[in-house]
Amino acid sequence: MTLDSYETISFSRRGRVLTATLNRPEARNAANAQLHAELARLFPDLDADPGSDVIVLTGAGESFSAGGDLKWMQDAIDKPAKFHQTIREARQIILGQLSMEKPLIARVNGAAMGLGASLAISSDIAIATTEAKIGDPHVSVGLVAADGGALLWPQMAGYLRAREYLLTGAPIPAPRAVELGLLSDAVPPADLDDRVDTLADRLAQGATKAIRWTKMAINRPLVAHAQTHMDAGFAYEILSNETDEHAEAVRAYAEGRRPNFSSETG
Incomplete structure (x- = not known):
C-alpha cells in the first residue's frame, strides 16, 4: 500500500493524524x-x-465536494457500460468507509453535495463550517440517490425528513443539518481547524484499540444494512442513468438552463 500513487487526493501528516x-x-x-x-x-x-491512528477527510479550496462532474456524467450516458464500473466503485466507497477501523473525521470546509454528502455522513464524525451546505441533488440530474443517500439518510435523519430532502434535492445549511443528525457540529469558519484538530488529537491520544473496536461495534448495523439493501438502490440508479430525464438534465446544466422534465423525457 502506498499513498504516493494518488493523483486527485493529497495527504499530509500531523503526528498520528493523517489528512486526506x-x-x-x-x-x-x-x-x-x-x-x-x-x-x-x-x-x-x-x-x-502504519503511520496514522486518526484520519481527517476534507476538500481543497472552498468546497468539500460538489458531487459528480458533468462531463463524467455525459460520458456515462454515451457509454452506459462505463456506469456499471462507477456503480461497482460506489459500492466499494461506501462499504470501505463504513468498514474502516480507524476513526474518520470529515472536515466539511464547504459545500458537500451528492457523493460529497455521502462521504461526510459516512464518516464517524462530521464537523462543518456554518457557511457550508449539504445535500443530495441526484434527482435534480435525473438520477436515483443510491450512493449513500437512500441508504444512509433515513438512518441519520429519519425517513420522513430524508424523503423530503432526497425527493427534492434541496441543499441544507450546516446548522440545520446538525439538527437533523446529518452533521455532528457546525462552527464558524475561523474555528473549523481548531475544532477538528482538537478532536483528532484527543482520539489520537486515546486508547487506540478500544476506540477502533467501539467504532466497529457501532458501525456493524450500518454495514449489514448496506450489504443487504445497497445493491437494489444501485440497480435503480443504473436504470436512471439510461433515461431521457437524466440525459436532458445533464444537457441542460451544460447549457446553463433548467432541465425540462416533461412527459416526453420520462
Missing part, C-alpha cells in the same frame, strides 16, 4: 472518473497506513 484532501479545487472537488476510482481504494489504504 480531495484535490480538484478547480472543479470544487467534484468526482470525475479518476477521483471516483481513487476513492474506491482510499479507505482500505488509509486503514492500512
